[in-house]
Amino acid sequence: xxxxxxxxxxxxxxxxxxxxxxxxxxxxxxxxxxxxxxxxxxxxxxxxxxxxxxxxxxxxxxxxxxxxxxxxxxxxxxxxxxxxxxxxxxxxxxxxxxxxxxxxxxxxxxxxxxxxxxxxxxxxxxxxxxxxxxxxxxxxxxxxxxxxxxxxxx
Amino acid sequence: xxxxxxxxxxxxxxxxxxxxxxxxxxxxxxxxxxxxxxxxxxxxxxxxxxxxxxxxxxxxxxxxxxxxxxxxxxxxxxxxxxxxxxxxxxxxxxxxxxxxxxxxxxxxxxxxxxxxxxxxxxxxxxxxxxxxxxxxxxxxx
Numbered sequence: 001x002x003x004x005x006x007x008x009x010x011x012x013x014x015x016x017x018x019x020x021x022x023x024x025x026x027x028x029x030x031x032x033x034x035x036x037x038x039x040x041x042x043x044x045x046x047x048x049x050x051x052x053x054x055x056x057x058x059x060x061x062x063x064x065x066x067x068x069x070x071x072x073x074x075x076x077x078x079x080x081x082x083x084x085x086x087x088x089x090x091x092x093x094x095x096x097x098x099x100x101x102x103x104x105x106x107x108x109x110x111x112x113x114x115x116x117x118x119x120x121x122x123x124x125x126x127x128x129x130x131x132x133x134x135x136x137x138x139x140x141x142x143x144x145x146x147x148x149x150x151x152x153x154x
Numbered sequence: 155x156x157x158x159x160x161x162x163x164x165x166x167x168x169x170x171x172x173x174x175x176x177x178x179x180x181x182x183x184x185x186x187x188x189x190x191x192x193x194x195x196x197x198x199x200x201x202x203x204x205x206x207x208x209x210x211x212x213x214x215x216x217x218x219x220x221x222x223x224x225x226x227x228x229x230x231x232x233x234x235x236x237x238x239x240x241x242x243x244x245x246x247x248x249x250x251x252x253x254x255x256x257x258x259x260x261x262x263x264x265x266x267x268x269x270x271x272x273x274x275x276x277x278x279x280x281x282x283x284x285x286x287x288x289x290x291x292x293x294x295x
Binding site: 046100 | 216218219220221222223224225255256257259260263269271272273274275276277278279280281283
């Protein structure tokens, strides 16, 4: 059973203290936010020079915003300026501080956003709740058309 | 044993007022030029190493639990210190990986120069490969 609050996360992301977020999974070190956003819960996506991590071949560094953007382009996403729910589209939002990508969330059919917090838990949240010094701001929203009217991820 | 510096504290420029009442951990933490404390009983030496290791793990885990970036995780000073502890820390590291799997693969690779996990392995598969390697080398019972 997932905990109701993550006080340490609230400390680094104070907007979460509004308490509209919801923890939806136990702790899991095996995957990160970018893996979660593409629907892979078995790999920790990062370009590390040891085996056990995954990063798509040919994609720029995982330390860069351009690298993360490329990952989602590979998965069929294109940039959009609209972060609101569009029923025929799946959306992701990338948080960054300057040129360093820090976090990514994906939107559910309800319009709420969900993401994996580092090595920790999955949560449902608003985009604003994770903005701040720790993850930076949402700098890019991307979308892809649902396949045959159905979302690939939910 | 490799990388052991046998010396007097005076040779390390440890100020005289700091030479008394210091614990081994204090020396290791505060004087990075010290790689290893010699002249201690092996059990005491290992206890000190274990204690330092566990406090570093606790600090690292707390500070990095919300990072998605492996780069940030492994640049954390506690993680760097564990790598700097070298092969002596391997029994502690393998025990920790066995009991609480976490992102120790980079440290293990940095210390041993090995990578027993297969390409394209999942994180869990890589952990299992490392544990098998550690058992084979006698670092893990």
